[in-house]
Amino acid sequence: MAAIALTIAGSDSGGGAGIQADLKAMSALGVYGASVVTAVTAQNTQVVTAVHSIPQDVVAAQVAAVLADLDVRAIKIGMLATPEIIHTVADAIVVFDGPVVLDPVMVAKSGDPLLADQAVQTLRDILLPRATVLTPNLPEAARLLGWQSAGSTEDMILQGMELCGFGAQSVLMKGGHSSGETCHDILVDASGVIAETKAPRRNTKNTHGTGCTLSSAIAAGLAKGLPLTEAVAQAHEYLQGAIAQADNLEIGQGHGPVHHFYRVWPA
Known part of the structure; x- marks a missing residue:
């Protein structure tokens, strides 16, 4: 029987992030992906030239339809543009008792905002307590806390632990926005560091959808029954390969996507 994961996120018409990236990552890792669209971009x-939020009742109906029929083993939550959609999703997944990966999507790679200012506190207060793992980049973690962006490994650990104080079981602090030749991700819980991953920083502009891809890959591992540390390690390895092959795709003229299917068809 196929492992099933559900992504609840926005749609990216360019295909590199959001629902599209989520489903590609899940498929590449051998997991059947179901989807609930919260916004069309x-x-x-x-x-990003337009964002249309899906009506709340339609979002709730999508979640209910999937959970009523499919044996979902993990949920990934991405773009939730408004406080109302956040409340809707939180209510809709109450019946689900499996792991939840929460990616607090706030800004597109282009710099365009994807989360309203008034929704940040709602996301923190309503959904963080439901997260098995929260996966913020450094600016997202800082915005959730109202702090300055972490400038050191110690700051990353401190901010991750502080976010656990809002109810998240664990936080994967992603170091992609830091400086230096090495990208350092740190998985923490309320007691401290659980695991760390490091990778050389690659000189590429084609990193559109990296956050979506990583969080979905973690959800895929959890759907397969992997422990969290193994799911994170598998997802990290997969994403690094996808970034390494990104330049070969030559998609678009801006920040192109990573190569989700690099293991299946080389570009």
Whole structure:
């Protein structure tokens, strides 16, 4: 029987992030992906030109339909543009008792905002307590806390532990926005560091959808029954390979996507 994961997120018309990236990552890792669309965006590798939030009742109906029929083993939550959608999703997944990966999507790679300012506190207060693992980059973690972005490994650990104080079981602090030749991700819980991953920082602009891809890959591992540390390690290895092959795709003129299917068809 196939392992099933559900992604609840926005749609990216350019295909590199959001629902599209989530389903590609899940498929590449051998997991059947179901989806709930929370917003439709008009975007490409350069810009987001429009965002349309899906009506709350339609979002709730999608979640209910999937959970009523499919044996979902893990849920990944991405773009939730408004406080109302956040409340809707939180209510809709009450019946689900499996692991939840929460990726607090706030800004597109192009720099365009994807989360309203008034929704940040709602996300923190309503959904963080449901997260098995929260996966913020450094600016997202800082915005959730109202702090300055972490400038050191010690700051990353401190902010991750502080976010656990809002109810998340664990936090994967992603170091992609830090400086230096090495990208350092740190998985923490309320007691401290659980695991760390490091990778050389690659000189590429084609990193559109990296956050979506990583969180979905973690959800895929959890859907397969992997322990969290193994799911994170598998997802990290997969994403690094996808980034390494990203330049070969030559998609768009801006921040192109990573190569989700590099193990299946080399570009």
